[in-house]
Amino acid sequence: MLDKKNIFIVGGLGLLGRAFSKSVIENGAELVIGDIETKENIQRFNNLKKELNSNKIQFIPCDISSESSVKNAFKEIFELYQHIDAVVNTSYPRNENFGNDFLDVDINDFNENINLHLGGYFLTSQVAIKYFLNQGIGNLINIASIYGVIAPKFEIYKSTELTTPVEYSAIKSGIIHLNKYFSKYLKGKNIRVNCISPGGIINNHSEIFKENYRAYTLNKGMLDSSDLTGTLIYLLSDMSKYINGQNIIIDDGFTL
Numbered sequence: 165m166l167d168k169k170n171i172f173i174v175g176g177l178g179l180l181g182r183a184f185s186k187s188v189i190e191n192g193a194e195l196v197i198g199d200i201e202t203k204e205n206i207q208r209f210n211n212l213k214k215e216l217n218s219n220k221i222q223f224i225p226c227d228i229s230s231e232s233s234v235k236n237a238f239k240e241i242f243e244l245y246q247h248i249d250a251v252v253n254t255s256y257p258r259n260e261n262f263g264n265d266f267l268d269v270d271i272n273d274f275n276e277n278i279n280l281h282l283g284g285y286f287l288t289s290q291v292a293i294k295y296f297l298n299q300g301i302g303n304l305i306n307i308a309s310i311y312g313v314i315a316p317k318f319e320i321y322k323s324t325e326l327t328t329p330v331e332y333s334a335i336k337s338g339i340i341h342l343n344k345y346f347s348k349y350l351k352g353k354n355i356r357v358n359c360i361s362p363g364g365i366i367n368n369h370s371e372i373f374k375e376n377y378r379a380y381t382l383n384k385g386m387l388d389s390s391d392l393t394g395t396l397i398y399l400l401s402d403m404s405k406y407i408n409g410q411n412i413i414i415d416d417g418f419t420l
């Protein structure tokens with residue numbers, strides 16, 4: 165479905181990113197993964213490359229909180245391919261105090277997390293769009309969240325240490341709205357910009373949390389990262405050519 169397409173996935177070594185990377189390779193694309201260059205990420209990249217047994221996958225360091233890092237990453241990709249069909253941002257920057265209860269969030273942490281995550285998505289989108297404008301076509305997909313759409317259901321966190329962080333709601337609703345701004349700004353430019361907003365993805369959550377969560381869904385409950393890939397591939401493919409400025413929610417009905 166993605167034959168001859170070059171795709172850049174930022175945050176491609178994370179939980180969602182690895183599932184996205186796999187599905188993009190399985191659908192025939194050339195993939196560049198951008199992520200922060202840590203020992204753990206290099207190990208993850210080597211494992212992924214081995215598992216996929218493909219020479220169509222490369223790693224380029226890309227830290228979305230650094231303007232020079234993002235610009236260098238794009239420069240490197242364009243030197244490599246001279247063209248990029250799509251950029252997916254599924255990175256998840258946050259500082260060590262991210263996730264505190266609303267009343268305990270320090271304003272400096274709030275600002276820093278907005279900076280890292282919303283600022284980073286803005287920066288990556290802006291740089292990608294400049295390249296897309298130069299080449300006359302492009303496809304940008306930002307990963308948002310159901311918590312950018314609805315208010316938290318605080319009751320599902322009872323008896324757990326989790327919450328919906330207040331900064332996360334601000335960040336993800338900001339990303340969803342920025343996407344509408346970008347797509348309208350780009351009228352007539354052959355560039356589309358969409359969001360995917362997943363619900364909760366299973367990742368070592370406690371049974372109690374999964375049960376609390378499941379009560380609000382229609383069939384499965386929390387999803388697996390592989391449950392998101394069909395929508396990603398569709399948005400990356402020409403089948404979705406006229407889907408633009410949208411936020412596609414994948415949450416087994418949690419937001420209803």
Ligand SMILES: NC(=O)c1ccc[n+]([C@@H]2O[C@H](COP(=O)([O-])OP(=O)(O)OC[C@H]3O[C@@H](n4cnc5c(N)ncnc54)[C@H](O)[C@@H]3O)[C@@H](O)[C@H]2O)c1
Nearest residue numbers: 175177178179180227228229254255256257309362364365
């Ligand atoms: N996991 C979920 O339940 C869930 C649900 C809804 C939305 N999302 C969203 O999906 C995206 C991915 O989430 P995830 O669960 O895969 O997160 P994750 O923490 O597993 O992976 C995030 C990836 O981003 C990378 N990263 C962190 N800081 C970065 C930076 N400054 N620059 C570039 N890369 C950076 C990490 O190295 C990692 O590879 C996030 O935007 C998240 O908000 C996740």
